[in-house]
Amino acid sequence: MELKVGEDYSIVIDAIGSGHFDWLRDRGYAGWVVIMDEETERHCLPRIQPWLEDVPTVPIVVPAGELHKHLDTCKYIWEEMFRGGVGRRWCCLNLGGGVIGDMGGFAAATFKRGIDFVQIPTTLLSQVDASVGGKLGIDFFAVKNSIGLFANPQAVWVDAGFLRTLPARELRSGYAEIIKHALIANAGQWEEIQQIGDLDSIDWAPVITRSVDIKRRVVLEDPRERGLRKALNFGHTIGHAVESYFLHREDRLLHGEAIAIGMITESWLSHQLGTLGERELADIRQYCLRTYGHQHVPESSYRELLDLMRQDKKNDGEEINFTFLDRPGVAAVNRTATADMITRSLNYYNTLGD
Missing domain, CATH: 3.40.50.1970 (Rossmann fold)
Structure with a gap:
């Protein structure tokens, strides 16, 4: 292909x-x-x-x-x-x-x-x-x-x-980007991958092809990340900050594991801001937790995480830039959230491990 x-x-x-x-x-x-x-x-x-x-x-x-x-x-x-x-x-x-x-x-x-x-x-x-x-x-x-x-x-x-x-953990890490691509641009693929439980049994070539084609089409339309390409950042504003925080710790997270946290928290923010429905949020939460488990994010890290988010190159001025979901398959770029809302999203995620 x-x-x-x-x-x-x-x-x-x-x-x-x-x-x-x-x-x-x-x-x-x-x-x-x-x-x-x-x-x-x-x-x-x-x-x-x-x-x-x-x-x-x-x-x-x-x-x-x-x-x-x-x-x-x-x-x-x-x-x-x-x-x-x-x-x-x-x-x-x-x-x-x-x-x-x-x-x-x-x-x-x-x-x-x-x-x-x-x-x-x-x-x-x-x-x-x-x-x-x-x-x-x-x-x-x-x-x-x-x-x-x-x-x-x-x-x-x-x-x-x-x-x-690849070790199984590395394979699972990469799979987070396939989930992301489906959530931002292909609702049908999102429905399909929710049926996948065992990553060892996947015929990867067609799955990779569909996922790469989503990114390819986004890149062609917006090669310099001025607008639509920011959709690819879903899960990454919080996820990258979490990944950076854990990078030098013994319980370091792989990229996809951190992005899974980002997809849950940013889906919660999408729901709080009135776009993503409760059922859709539950589906994303359940599938990410089923695939990646739960890693507690210490409350003592919140200030550092917010500082890392403020340094994100996608930001414009003082506001922290996000990509949220209107619904599975439809992303909304250049959205913002307050520090209080971001903190609440992390608290929400932490309760999921209780």
Whole structure:
């Protein structure tokens, strides 16, 4: 399956093979950089290694995880590119999850004012979300993705076979973005996925295709996040703050686990502000709790969470910007909520674990 993102690039959803790399060779690059982390070097590199043998290749391995998605790691990547003799006519292959896609793309797009790159997402989260749309960046000042830019890849290669290398928790984390895409843009898909209980039994290729197509259509209509694309932030205003708060704790949450909290709290806010119905709120709450369980958010963290939300790059002025739901399948962008309402939404979420 090939999904075109305008005239810029294609998302190819298929098992990676010789045809992918023949296409890359035909573009006449002087060499390839492969950016990966310790996990994808071990589990995913062997899948593409046979096609790397006859082209000058600079492998760059970085530590795995969001904790390392920062400027110091980018500095190391740039240094390795210089040591390897990488020039403007090279192409960077980002082999990994969302962290590698965001950071590797950012490093490529800024190295010598930009070299081409291809996204090869290896996690469900990156396949349905992070690899699509040209948003690149790193975390800075304890705020996710606060330093970055927009730059499109030459291609995105989505191979569901990589998912067999994932722990169950990582797979579940990525699934949150599939839930989000359905809730903001496809009520029929939301009805379908509520019937899914066992993620191990899913045929992922068609599920990924439908989810990627939602994001692709949103990105095509609003590539620079001026309006409609903000719908993709549903669950992320509170969710990103919760993720950042837990990042340095022993009970750290994965991205999708934090976004599940965000979807519940922001659905509650949608209901309180008179759009989302009680039955729809209950369905979202029940499905997210069934899939992700409950993680108590300490009341002592509320001030820090609000501070993190106020630093969110989507804000305009002093107000905290949200995407809410009018109903499943219909999102409402550029909505705001007071600090008191946000605090009440977190209190509501905490009661669900009692």
